[in-house]
Structure formats: structure tokens, C-alpha cells
Amino acid sequence: MKRREFLSSIGVGAAFALTASCLGSCKKTDTPASVDFTIDLTNSAYTALKTNGGYIIKDSVVIAKTTAGAYAAATVICSHEGQQKIYYNKSVNQWNCSAHGAAFSMDGSGLNGNGKNGLTIYKTTLTGNSLRVYS
Numbered sequence: 209m210k211r212r213e214f215l216s217s218i219g220v221g222a223a224f225a226l227t228a229s230c231l232g233s234c235k236k237t238d239t240p241a242s243v244d245f246t247i248d249l250t251n252s253a254y255t256a257l258k259t260n261g262g263y264i265i266k267d268s269v270v271i272a273k274t275t276a277g278a279y280a281a282a283t284v285i286c287s288h289e290g291q292q293k294i295y296y297n298k299s300v301n302q303w304n305c306s307a308h309g310a311a312f313s314m315d316g317s318g319l320n321g322n323g324k325n326g327l328t329i330y331k332t333t334l335t336g337n338s339l340r341v342y343s
């Protein structure tokens with residue numbers, strides 16, 4: 209059965225309902241307006257943050273220990289199409305998106321077409337083994 213035949217067979221109302229549900233579920237995810245949490249780096253869940261180039265994802269935030277050994281944080285939600293696929297790319301010291309290749313500098317500036325809208329970056333402060341991530 210072709211798409212047109214299928215839509216005719218289920219009626220206009222059902223076709224609208226299918227379209228409306230897709231519009232709702234396909235909506236971009238918004239980056240949280242405010243972030244403020246602290247993690248304990250001695251917790252085994254954050255072992256990746258003990259190695260330069262490692263990163264973790266917590267509460268929609270990507271937290272990385274850069275190749276230079278500094279902590280950095282950014283939203284996991286890409287500004288291109290809202291997919292939650294931002295990661296820290298240690299080979300180029302950038303935030304990248306695995307969905308369509310958006311690239312962002314560590315300060316959130318877009319580095320290519322898909323990254324042109326920039327990326328939300330959060331602050332980090334290390335006190336002992338406590339790393340605060342905040343906006």
C-alpha cells in the first residue's frame with residue numbers, strides 16, 4: 209500500500225493525528241536555562257574525569273577533562289537539531305555532535321555550518337575533589 213492510499217484509508221482525522229504526534233515528539237529539546245550541581249570526583253561513576261581527554265554525561269551536561277587537564281562543561285543538546293549527541297572530542301579538543309557533525313570550540317563558538325548557532329557552555333570550579341558545574 210502506498211502512502212497516499214494508506215492516508216486515504218485511515219481518513220483525514222487520523223492522518224492529522226499522526227502528523228501532530230510526530231510534530232510533538234520531533235520537537236527540539238531545549239537546553240536547560242540554569243544548571244548548578246556538584247559531583248564528587250572520587251565517585252567511581254566519574255572515573256573518566258580522572259584522565260585527560262575523558263568525559264561523562266550527567267543531567268544533560270557533558271563534563272570533560274580536556275587534553276590540557278582542565279575541566280570544561282557544555283550542554284549535551286546540540287543547537288543544530290536538538291539531538292542529545294554532544295561529546296568531547298579529545299583528538300581535536302572540541303565539542304562535537306555525532307548526529308550530523310556539528311563542531312564547536314571549547315568556548316561554544318560554532319566551527320562549521322551545523323554548529324553555526326553555537327553551544328551553551330557552563331562554568332566549572334574544582335574544590336578538592338568536588339567539581340561544581342553551573343551556569
Ligand code: FES
Nearest residue numbers: 286288289305308
Ligand atoms: S543535531 Fe547535532 S549536528 Fe545535527
